[in-house]
Amino acid sequence: MRFVLVHGSWHDGGCWDHVRRHLEAAGHEVHTPTLPGNGAGAARDVTMRQVVDAVVGLLESSGLDDVVLVGHSFGGSVVQQVALRVPERLRRMVFHNAYVVRDGGTVFDDVPASVAPAFQALAEAAGDGTVSLPFDFFREAFCNDADLATAQAAHARMTPEPLARSTEPLALTGFVGLPVPRSYLYATDDNVFPATEFSWHPQMSSRLGPFRLVQMHGSHEVLFTDPAGLAGKLVEAGRD
Incomplete structure (x- = not known):
């Protein structure tokens, strides 16, 4: 299979490295772009259009067809927009x-609602509209299945996230x-948000129309805590 893995907020393409190695060892082709606005030293004043253009540009410039396009967290919104632009490549x-x-x-x-004001306050305090993840929150909510050393190593990879693009209305007709x-x-x-207010499944998944459900144990950062298991589940999710 040919995978393009789209990371989420605060992450970059290198966060997929361990997963990528497992997929490539199993004979799959893997691309892990870093989105505009993410990664060390990146310009943070980016729009959703620039983000989507970058992924579409990768598919077109590299001649990638028959792609299993994967989006993690924020990356799901990118997958939606890319699919509307180039469905024939997926x-x-x-x-x-x-x-x-x-x-x-x-x-x-x-x-x-219990979390949004904190993100907005962090963006205002930063002075440049970005949000940085405090380690204590990341450790408990994002990386709750990890030992301390793994959580610290994962957190060290996180970079400030531009908030503005997440507030842009998206045309998804x-x-x-x-x-x-x-x-x-x-x-x-996954413990990122309070379960009484939010769920990835079924709240987010129910918006897909008909879909295949694949489940595994693991936190929001299972790409760090169980990359081999995640690689196997990506194959299960992506196969015909």
Whole structure:
């Protein structure tokens, strides 16, 4: 299979490295772009259009077809937009603990009310509209299945996240009706947001239309804590 793995907020393409090695060892082709606005030293004043253009540009410039396009977390919203632009290049979409945004909505619309003000306050305090993840929050909510050393190493890879693009309304008319199969890969120990206010599955997954559900144990950062297991589940989610 040919995978393009789209990372989430605060991450970059290198966060997939361990997963990538397992997939490549099994004979799969893997691409892990870093989105504009992410990664060390990146310009943070980016738009959703620039983000989507970058992924579409990768597919087109590299001649990538028959792609299993995977989006983790924020990356789900990118997958939706890329699919609307170049559905003919996709074999399947896989949403891994990922946002599925409603037409006309924003990613930030689905951030629970108990959490959103804290993110906004962090962006204001930073002075440049970015949000950095405090380690204590990351350790308990994002990396809750890891030992301390793994959580610290994962957190060290995180970079400031531009908040503005997550508040942009997205034109997603026709997404549900696209003739591209889709899967939702749900790591069931994800503790990012309070369960009383939010769920990846079924809240996000129910917006996909018909989909394949694949589940595994693991936190939001299972790409760090169980990369071999995640690689296997990506194959399960992506296969015909």
